[in-house]
Amino acid sequence: MKIALVDVDSHNFPNLVLMKLSAWHKNFGDEVTLMSAETALQEENLIFKYDKIYGACVFSGHEEILNELEKRGVHLGGTGTRYREILPYEIEHIMPDYSLYGITDTAYGFLTRGCPRGCSFCLVGQKEGRKSYKVADVSEWWDGQENIKLIDPNLLACSEHLDLLKQLAETGAYVDITQGLDARLLTAKNIELINELKIKNLHFTWDNPRDNFTKSALENFKKLSKVKDRRKMIVYVLVNYWSNLKEDLYRIYWLRENGFEPYVMVYDKINAPKQITKMQRWVNNRRIFNVVKNFEDYDTRIG
Ligand code: SF4
Known part of the structure; x- marks a missing residue:
């Protein structure tokens, strides 16, 4: 599968959830691409290019961007979003x-x-x-x-x-x-x-x-x-x-x-x-x- 991981915060700190999702998918031989929210929003037909698109956001204040990403089929999570999803045990505890x-x-x-x-x-x-x-x-x-x-x-x-x-x-x-x-x-x-x-x-x-x-x-x-x-x-x-x-x-x-x-x-x-x-x-x-x-x-x- 082709997986896109969108880091909405894009600051100096790596996103731990995205690194865990990456490890999980790579274990299954999936191809993983990391991108910023800006890149994701510029990509045409994002949803048709990837089998799954995850977006993670830690900090609040990105509501407009998050709405746009959601419209493009990005599955969002993180404390900066309105979603409070918990990773499955096997992903949460992966290296x-x-x-x-x-x-x-x-x-x-x-x-x-x-x-x-x-x-x-x-x-x-x-x-x-x-x-x-x-x-x-x-x-x-x-x-x-x-x-x-x-x-x-x-x-x-x-x-x-x-x-x-x-x-x-x-x-x-x-x-x-x-x-x-x-x-x-x-x-x-x-x-x-x-x-x-x-x-x-x-x-x-x-x-x-x-x-x-x-x-x-x-x-x-x-x-x-x-x-x-x-x-x-x-x-x-x-x-x-x-x-x-x-x-x-x-x-x-x-x-x-x-x-x-x-x-x-x-x-x-x-x-x-x-x-x-x-x-x-x-x-x-x-x-x-x-x-x-x-x-x-x-x-x-x-x-
Ligand atoms: S609630 Fe706990 S983690 Fe939050 S600021 Fe107070 S001491 Fe720190």
Whole structure:
């Protein structure tokens, strides 16, 4: 069969579902083609050229494109669509076909899904459940690659996280925990295991400015952690949701002074005040952030 896989997001992150579908179809000898939504929409008679066309979309905001793709016979799925399909077990747990994106040195995957926190701005609880549960061992999607990118929403909330951290350490691969570790769940024991990882990057979250527990947990982590390079300790700072500028700047300055790299995430960016998006540009552009120490100076300079 001829299979088309349409990556609607087309950003720097490969789509895990498409890589699993690719592996599944290739196992049956099918011919698989990856394309962007743009290419799919330009192809004439797309539906007659392929036996099956799957489209995956993670991020919202692509409604028009998704409607057009659907009209052309694309079978859609993913958190950015209105469809909530779950892959059959045998596809969900297959080794992803990383070659679909030409990736040779990095493995991507989830060890756990779900999160008990239920933060009001986050859909993980609704989509995956209000409990963190193990879904895979590392060997399911890691096959000796030099790097691992972990996409779990809240690894530390899973009762089996110590074993999963051990598995990650045993790979000897450089690990990037991409989605934010819940600092409130750090303990001496799990920090010890995090210290056994070869760390590419650690990401934490400090979403609520009134949550002082995260601040002290980060302070404690800093004392016990082997990671000394601040560039590897990134903390996502949620803004434009329930904080004001003063509270945002407090977290940003505190993190910088205490050896972390703040990374601003703007809620509802399209409608955010200009000053907020300016603050995001200032912080997330490391060259500017390292030179211009105060937001007020940056704000005045760019007008
Ligand atoms: S802790 Fe993170 S994953 Fe869990 S609900 Fe809050 S934002 Fe979502």
